[in-house]
Amino acid sequence: MSKTVFILNGPNLNMLGLRQPEIYGRETLADVETLCHERAKDLGLSVDFRQSNIEGDLITWAQEARTKADGLLVNAGGFSHTSVALMDALLACEKPVIEVHISNIFRREAFRHHSYISFAARGVICGLGPKGYAIALEAMADLVA
Numbered sequence: 001m002s003k004t005v006f007i008l009n010g011p012n013l014n015m016l017g018l019r020q021p022e023i024y025g026r027e028t029l030a031d032v033e034t035l036c037h038e039r040a041k042d043l044g045l046s047v048d049f050r051q052s053n054i055e056g057d058l059i060t061w062a063q064e065a066r067t068k069a070d071g072l073l074v075n076a077g078g079f080s081h082t083s084v085a086l087m088d089a090l091l092a093c094e095k096p097v098i099e100v101h102i103s104n105i106f107r108r109e110a111f112r113h114h115s116y117i118s119f120a121a122r123g124v125i126c127g128l129g130p131k132g133y134a135i136a137l138e139a140m141a142d143l144v145a
């Protein structure tokens with residue numbers, strides 16, 4: 001049985017590729033999903049790729065991961081910098097979490113430099129664009145093996 005990785009994307013990531021290409025590039029979230037499925041296939045992983053603009057959805061999915069996933073990749077978008085509740089849910093799910101950001105949050109505004117998600121994460125990848133998701137999947141393959 002292949003291991004399942006939830007890939008959870010937070011608010012505004014559905015806008016990828018449609019606006020602010022100077023920060024987030026030209027690839028859409030659908031492109032990122034395709035990249036993840038391709039890389040997951042090579043690694044023998046199964047991917048469940050989701051996006052929501054609603055904090056409660058992300059929390060519910062983190063809770064669902066406790067029984068339905070072996071690991072999680074999380075780009076919580078703006079909730080990374082605000083959500084103690086999502087951090088708590090990720091800690092409670094007791095699965096390895098890797099945090100991903102498309103942009104380099106440390107080269108941006110000071111309020112983006114802190115992420116609550118990092119406290120629940122085994123590792124953090126940022127600034128490498130959509131490729132960061134593929135690299136995170138590679139690391140996750142080792143964590144769930």
Ligand code: CA2
Pocket residue numbers: 011012013015016017018019020024075076077078079080100101102103104105112
């Ligand atoms: O760099 C990342 O992946 C972020 O998680 C993206 C979030 C931002 O709040 C984080 O600080 C860093 C924003 C999601 C994307 O928002 C867009 C808005 C308009 C057009 C395209 C994307």
